[in-house]
Amino acid sequence: MYGYLKLLLLGIVTIVLLLACHGNISQNVIQGNNNLSTSPLPVATKLVKHALGETRIPIKPKRIIVLNDIGLLDPVLSLGIKPIGTVSYFPEYDFLFRGVTNDEAAGIEIIGTGNQPNLERIIKLKPDLILMREYQKSLYKELSAIAPTVMVDLPGLNYSFKENLRFIAQILGEPEKAEQVITQYYERVQKLQNLMGERLKEIEVSVIYIFGEGLISTYSDNETYNQVFQDIGIRLIPVLANQKEETVVSSIEILNKYDADVLFVMNDTKQLTQAFFKILF
Known part of the structure; x- marks a missing residue:
């Protein structure tokens, strides 16, 4: 009988201790006791399919790095999102990006060049999403x-x-934002078409790129500006409209081959532009 009471008392004491212990743990959790480790809240994610497979990313990434200017930085900025890091293809010039002004990219850290991004700088920025191009x-x-x-x-x-x-x-x-941007683009196209009127049917244009001193290059209709011309209804001269090669590099001596009603000249530096016009005039 004594042994039975002893076991019963021991059991009661054990239960009391367990309840007390459980109460302390619960209280610690409620009060956020620093002695207990707490796990960070899980981040909501989604699965994105792309050319290299599938990647699980945050639904709302906040620390984005983009490794291209025209194809990535420009569209991301147009969506009203500013990345924390990007690359420059022209760090030695007075402009850093193609299609994006230095002011538009103010506050974005440069993490190398497009062909050689600095992995150490990327690590230090602690991104939660990296966007890269196929090359x-x-x-x-x-x-x-x-x-x-x-x-x-x-x-x-x-x-x-x-x-x-x-x-x-x-x-x-941000799919809705993209459609807003595209709608605004077509509104501007329509406005230009209205201003040009019948003249759109009368003119042909040519586009060249100053490739180097004494050299020019032309590009196929894959280029963004050619897509814009097509949307507007502006005609390229036949030699450019029929160009199959992605890039053609020529001597400036055959510039007359690209003569048109309007000649658009693209360049990377003021020095190349000045040299180009010296040759012309």
Whole structure:
């Protein structure tokens, strides 16, 4: 009988101790006791399919790095999102990006060049999403080890700047914003068409790029400006409209081959432009 009471008392004491212990743990959790480790809240994610596979990314990424200017930085900024890091293709010039002004990119850290992004700088920025282009796919494994990485394959999107914008907007969860940007674009196209009127049918244009001193290059209709011309209804001269090669480099001596009603000249530096006009005049 005594042994039975002893076991009963021992059991009661054990239960009391367990309840007390449980109460302390519960109180610690409620009060946020620093002696107990707490797990961070899980981040909502989604699965994104791209040319290199599938990547799980945050639904609303906040620390985005983009590794291209025209194809990535420009559309991301147009969606009202400012990345924390990007690359420059012209760090030695007075402008850093193509299609984006230095002011528009103010506050974005430069993390190397498009062909050689600095992985150490990327790590320090602690991104939660990296966007890269198809020609950088050799870096995909290294970048994916740093943060979720998605490759935006512009050729796979038929070089369409509109589809590129839509794809990026889907990744970033801003599809409606992309449609707003495209609508605004078509409104501007319509406004120019109205201003030009019948003259659109009468003129032909030519576009050349100052490739180097004494050299020029021309591009196929994959280029964004050619897509814009097509939307407006502006005609390229036949030699450019029929160009099959993606890039053709020529001597400036055959510039007359690209004569047109309007000649658009693209350049990278003021020095090249000055040299170009000295040769002409």
